[in-house]
Amino acid sequence: MLVVGGGGREHSLALHLLLSPDVARVYLAPGNAGTGAHEKMVNVVLDLKDFSSVCAWCKTNAIGLVVVGPEDPLAGGIADALEAANIPCFGPSKAAAQIEASKDFSKDFMIRYNIPTARYQSFTDASAAHAYIDSAPFEAHVIKASGLAAGKGVIVAGSNSEAKAAVNTIVEDSKFGSAGNIVIVEERLEGFEVSVFGITDGTVVVPMLRSGPQETGQW
DSSP states (O other): OEEEEOSHHHHHHHHHHTTSTTOOOEEEEEOOHHHHTSTTEEEOOOOTTOHHHHHHHHHHTTOSOEEEOOHHHHHHTHHHHHHHTTOOEESOOHHHHHHHHOHHHHHHHHHHTTOOOOOEEEESOHHHHHHHHHHSSOSOEEEEESSOOTTOOEEEESSHHHHHHHHHHHHTSOTTGGGGSSEEEEEOOOSOOOOOOEEESSSOEEEOOOOOOGGGTOO
């Protein structure tokens, strides 16, 4: 198997894949120092922007499944390239990855299908975003770069002036590069946040929830 990525998430994925008796070795691209020290993990250097070379490497090394962790290659279409080469891949297509890669797309998707979400508007022009900040029926704003920004593209503002400054940072100063070509001005919500993950094939959703005796810590 091949796991694409090198963070703690991918390290954990590799460890759990090795729990299967059918898995003798897991390659990681690029992996990390910890995976490199594991007897059943092998770090490899692949150009993750050159999907054709990744597919060729997978065929040469008889890879039976590719598991992709990072968002960037998924947003670029690595799953589509692997599927076209008849290499099984766990990861969404480029079209499906938009829900993560574009906040503008995901917000529009939620509005279109009546999924509850904070009120918002998307902008490419800083002055138009400023005008919306002044006219919106809520005072606190969350300013977001629409694209992938390595988890850093969200600024929580406590006032209109802070929100406008955040817009300028993203749009005019290009702090997050092309990820900030579209900026989201969003209502700030107060309360608890809960994340629930699931796996889907497009028809069936299986929640990634496990239950067990809390007193023993076996979850």
